[in-house]
Amino acid sequence: MLDVCLLGTGGMMPLPNRWLTSLVTRYNGSNILVDCGEGTQIAMKQAGISPNPIDIILFTHFHADHISGLPGMILSMANSDRTEPVVLVGPRGLREVVLSLLVVAGGLPFDLHFHELTKKEETFEINGYTITAFKVKHNVTCYGYSISISRLGKFDAEKAKELELPVQCWNKLQHGETVIVDGKTFTPDMVMGAPRRGLKVTYATDSRPCEAIINNAKGSDLFICEGMYGEKDKLKSAKEKKHMTMYEAADMAAKAEVGEMWLTHFSPSMMNPKQYMNGVRAIFANSYLGKNCKMVELAYKEEEDE
Amino acid sequence: MLDVCLLGTGGMMPLPNRWLTSLVTRYNGSNILVDCGEGTQIAMKQAGISPNPIDIILFTHFHADHISGLPGMILSMANSDRTEPVVLVGPRGLREVVLSLLVVAGGLPFDLHFHELTKKEETFEINGYTITAFKVKHNVTCYGYSISISRLGKFDAEKAKELELPVQCWNKLQHGETVIVDGKTFTPDMVMGAPRRGLKVTYATDSRPCEAIINNAKGSDLFICEGMYGEKDKLKSAKEKKHMTMYEAADMAAKAEVGEMWLTHFSPSMMNPKQYMNGVRAIFANSYLGKNCKMVELAYKEEEDE
Numbered sequence: 001m002l003d004v005c006l007l008g009t010g011g012m013m014p015l016p017n018r019w020l021t022s023l024v025t026r027y028n029g030s031n032i033l034v035d036c037g038e039g040t041q042i043a044m045k046q047a048g049i050s051p052n053p054i055d056i057i058l059f060t061h062f063h064a065d066h067i068s069g070l071p072g073m074i075l076s077m078a079n080s081d082r083t084e085p086v087v088l089v090g091p092r093g094l095r096e097v098v099l100s101l102l103v104v105a106g107g108l109p110f111d112l113h114f115h116e117l118t119k120k121e122e123t124f125e126i127n128g129y130t131i132t133a134f135k136v137k138h139n140v141t142c143y144g145y146s147i148s149i150s151r152l153g154k155f156d157a158e159k160a161k162e163l164e165l166p167v168q169c170w171n172k173l174q175h176g177e178t179v180i181v182d183g184k185t186f187t188p189d190m191v192m193g194a195p196r197r198g199l200k201v202t203y204a205t206d207s208r209p210c211e212a213i214i215n216n217a218k219g220s221d222l223f224i225c226e227g228m229y230g231e232k233d234k235l236k237s238a239k240e241k242k243h244m245t246m247y248e249a250a251d252m253a254a255k256a257e258v259g260e261m262w263l264t265h266f267s268p269s270m271m272n273p274k275q276y277m278n279g280v281r282a283i284f285a286n287s288y289l290g291k292n293c294k295m296v297e298l299a300y301k302e303e304e305d306e
Numbered sequence: 307m308l309d310v311c312l313l314g315t316g317g318m319m320p321l322p323n324r325w326l327t328s329l330v331t332r333y334n335g336s337n338i339l340v341d342c343g344e345g346t347q348i349a350m351k352q353a354g355i356s357p358n359p360i361d362i363i364l365f366t367h368f369h370a371d372h373i374s375g376l377p378g379m380i381l382s383m384a385n386s387d388r389t390e391p392v393v394l395v396g397p398r399g400l401r402e403v404v405l406s407l408l409v410v411a412g413g414l415p416f417d418l419h420f421h422e423l424t425k426k427e428e429t430f431e432i433n434g435y436t437i438t439a440f441k442v443k444h445n446v447t448c449y450g451y452s453i454s455i456s457r458l459g460k461f462d463a464e465k466a467k468e469l470e471l472p473v474q475c476w477n478k479l480q481h482g483e484t485v486i487v488d489g490k491t492f493t494p495d496m497v498m499g500a501p502r503r504g505l506k507v508t509y510a511t512d513s514r515p516c517e518a519i520i521n522n523a524k525g526s527d528l529f530i531c532e533g534m535y536g537e538k539d540k541l542k543s544a545k546e547k548k549h550m551t552m553y554e555a556a557d558m559a560a561k562a563e564v565g566e567m568w569l570t571h572f573s574p575s576m577m578n579p580k581q582y583m584n585g586v587r588a589i590f591a592n593s594y595l596g597k598n599c600k601m602v603e604l605a606y607k608e609e610e611d612e
Contacts (some may be wrong), residue, residue, distance in 0.1 A: 103406040
């Protein structure tokens with residue numbers, strides 16, 4: 001299971017009752033934070049999520065509304081007695097920008113590890129998460145992220161019995177270990193079925209629509225995407241500022257055949273995004289508006305043979 | 307008249323429903339902001355105050371809860387089409403800290419002028435405000451601020467008539483100008499009474515109680531002071547961390563004989579500061595709790611001879 005919480009839906013500047021766009025995922029006691037604008041630590045407290053277990057912070061880009069809450073967040077993590085290192089991931093220049101911002105947050109009780117992205121697309125694994133960063137189309141270098149949890153195949157108890165495997169060894173094989181019993185070697189593939197469908201969340205903001213987003217969103221249970229504008233006549237503005245409309249986001253969601261889409265990163269000028277949802281759902285039915293501290297617990301889909 | 311708005315009452319970290327401590331004053335179309343922690347721009351929007359007319363930002367010190375909201379605030383000022391320069395005042399090192407934080411806020415449409423404080427006490431005038439910065443006692447260099455508005459003496463119409471001054475000249479003399487009529491020179495002091503009592507606000511946080519605060523708070527209509535702790539047994543903690551209790555603040559308010567005191571900069575651990583107010587008022591009766599966006603319009607006191 002993967003807990004997902006969209007902390008806010010604002011773009012450009014935080015507003016009363018609209019926190020800036022950022023995301024937390026929780027899996028197996030290890031949390032990922034994606035972006036950290038001004039006020040993100042307050043939103044997280046409001047959502048009842050502790051800053052302590054944030055092991056990884058992914059940055060889409062370095063515009064202030066996506067990173068300027070970092071000093072406060074890092075200090076709150078320090079105040080929660082964290083001592084384990086934190087991995088920070090973002091575009092080239094990350095280390096310099098972060099250390100510059102942390103001028104007001106000295107003497108941290110944990111180390112910061114920097115992972116600067118340099119390729120168009122990059123996949124890495126941390127704490128059971130598989131993370132893919134992919135370059136999107138903004139007016140500065142900006143990345144989207146897919147966060148996936150894999151799921152092992154089903155354990156075949158009949159086969160284990162057939163192989164006369166003692167029950168005490170089952171758990172090890174289920175967790176990927178090889179066991180030796182009476183000189184015989186048993187490997188997990190002998191008793192485990194093919195890997196089952198895991199869970200996947202894709203997050204994309206700020207960008208024009210692009211193939212990289214569609215390709216990476218494919219297979220996502222949840223696709224969280226910017227919908228900066230709802231007014232049809234704002235398409236020109238979206239193109240100029242390298243953002244997208246809610247309809248463009250829905251079009252990508254349909255092409256990627258995601259489970260559902262949440263819209264976020266609303267322009268401060270858009271006071272009532274709800275009014276555009278009929279038009280959005282005509283393009284992709286499973287579209288929803290993001291809101292402050294919107295949570296879902298993504299569960300594995302049960303399979304036919306289970 | 308001087309508008310004063312305490313934007314928040316938090317210390318250390320912002321909380322849901324408790325913005326960090328900072329202050330706005332409005333006088334004659336020119337605003338002062340004192341401190342700018344994470345979320346201060348949201349509090350200001352909530353208070354209905356525009357970021358555009360902030361001409362002066364005073365920083366008490368460089369702990370994150372007092373300055374890390376600066377990039378967002380400066381960007382919001384830029385987005386409000388401000389082009390006039392902004393004066394930033396704070397302890398030595400101000401320029402370096404600010405420029406470091408503004409790594410995520412490039413290409414501003416206005417200049418920043420830095421005024422670094424180096425003395426124990428310093429008084430300067432900007433836009434009709436008289437500002438005194440005075441060093442307080444924290445674990446890093448930290449200043450308190452008194453913000454005063456002076457008030458001219460009363461115009462003596464009888465005397466003006468006696469001197470046969472044409473009515474057309476009165477306004478100039480009332481505004482401090484010298485006029486020449488039929489070769490005769492008239493100076494303001496000939497028709498203006500002694501300067502009347504103006505308005506004064508004093509702001510002190512983070513500090514142990516000290517003479518500099520008491521001396522500068524004297525004559526203040528409003529004294530805004532930290533009251534980090536209310537629990538009597540937190541005095542030791544206050545001494546260690548170079549903060550003060552609500553009772554110590556009240557003691558200074560009484561010694562300085564201020565008009566009224568607002569308490570602020572509450573510890574995140576203090577969830578209900580109200581419960582300590584009986585004890586505080588036993589020391590200084592005119593004590594009040596600060597709260598988010600607490601406003602007052604300070605008006606000149608009418609004098610007996612008016």
